[in-house]
Amino acid sequence: MKQDKLDKSRGKSFVSAQQVAERAGVSRSAVSRTFTDGASVAPATRKRVLQAAEELGYTVNHLARGLIREKSNIVSLVVADINTPYQAKMTEALTRRLQAANKVAMIINSSGESTDVEMALRQTLHYRADATIVLSGQPKASLIETCLNNGQHVILINRDDPVPGPVSVIVTNRAAARQAFDMLERAGCRKLAVIASTVGSASLAAREKAFVAAAQSANIDVSVSRLGPTAYASGAEAARQVLSGADRPDGVFCVTDLLACGFLDAARNEFGIKIPDELCVVGFDDIEQAGWSSYELTTFRQPIEQIAEHVVDLIDHHTPVDAIQDPIRFQAEPVWRKSVRPR
Template identity: 45%
Template sequence: MVPRFISAHMVADRAGVSRSAVSRAFTPGASIAPETREKVMQAAAELGYQVNDLARGLLANRSRLVGLVASDPASPFRTQQIAALSRRLVERGSVPVLIPTGTGEEQVSAAHSTLLRYRAEATIVLSGMPSTSLVELAQRNGQPLIVVGRTEHGPDHIRVDNVRAAQVAVEVFVARGMRKLGFVTSSVRSPNLIEREEAFVSAAASHGLNVRIQRAGYTDYDGGQVAASLLLGTGDAVEAVFCVNDLMAFGLMDYARDVLNLSIPRDLSVIGFDGVPASRWGAYRLTTFHQDEEVLAHEIIRVLDQRQADPKARPIVSVLDVPLIYRGSVRPLRGEA
């Protein structure tokens, strides 16, 4: 016997009512006699019937699907972000759908086109490079498009205050007498990374300091190791390094200690970005800017609800603070323990 879903027609036959009565029974606010609704609900319970929300959404030209587009879903911070946002969406009554992509505009655009075909109620781009055509396509179809972690003209966007974070990192290093600064990033020129780099260099320049910038292939642990070998293994000592994320900071710290026999923070101070769980581990105790995934998820839902309430409003721009969490990877101020 081929398995099949229980249909509304089967419920109608069991209850002895019309197919439309079944539909009204499961539609909040619809007109239906109490005794008829009771018959339908009893029949549905006996059969194990569940409403087909996807079909309903397609009939209404809008489903409850919300697409999450990410080029790096396996990275620690993105995993936390997706989990927190998915929980919030489910609580909202939406159905989160993750579409992993590459970093290119074509792959992100293809993912968005797929979501449009399924009449998703919104697309949330967590990482990757959305193209201008993608933005225009969303607007023509009336689908909310929320871009996270980058500034885009047209769609609603939510980002963290990279400029202030970079300024704080410089202030922390300068207050501790460090003047030889390094910055570790990747060759993947995403807007977030560019913003952090430019702001860090500018803040350092305001103190009369230059910054040695070291790029690696990717923003991962191996990238941090490669960057450390190039930045720290030259004999031109660097006293403090700001890494664009925690993974690169972990790789850099391990290389500095295990290969170069440097002591952290006595010989080298390190600041990361993201606040992933491993940053608290005893092996790292990394001072880092904390992106709170729950705060971010709450803000994404707020922007989505605001957009749906007023589809023609001007683009919503939300900038979130990222507090610096002090741990053991930065040399204490004079007089501190």
């Protein structure tokens, strides 16, 4: 019996609806309808079809289905640096929820050469993805336009650069940066620094600007460091530059937890500085490591699950693209740990 089954199907190509129909003694339409929600099939026929399908190992060919329905159920995810804690978390949430909504995520790694990325993003179009979610990276505006022109849903996450055209944008609130300043100011810090990055996406730049603006309007001294990408090493390097000078800051805002971890480590292990007694540090994102007991970083949590839920909702209901004008905003809430002195 099993041997029989193997001989027939092992290594062979896929089974088509035609074959199932023949085995079940019905028309191919009946098979198609059995696997189509809301189609009209007699219970008896349905049962026979399912039985035959089971025996043959039939699976609806979504390539063909997508072709005729003009809806592939594929959603492509453009993401750079998946191995970064924040991006990984977001990717996990999105894929999980897409999957629950009966969609499937196609992942486009935008870390490599820009021409590679361009080619990869084109895959989005090739496979007629229903939507494209851009997590990061700087894909050419022209490509995004192409996606839009082909009637694709494009959703940008955490890129609040003012893109013209009907693009749904979702940004994390920059009020958080002002709140970060408040934290440090109330903790008694009087000389501040903000650690940003050179490849900064617009949303990182926004955090930086908002923090600086808040400090200046309160007449508190603030310096800005931008070296390297948004990574642990950059944070450590920044600490070396900022802390080796004569007048050290006593409060630091890192636009990313990853930078903050690097900064903290260098500050403590290379300069012997006590946190938070001599220096307060605030991060952003609330990645897992921020909660590790070597860091206990006070930071801001992005509501990743909410964002993911909303995005998938957006795709599912496929609200007409032109309707959405304003970016949808989510609040980042503070997470108090031990890298900032309590009042």
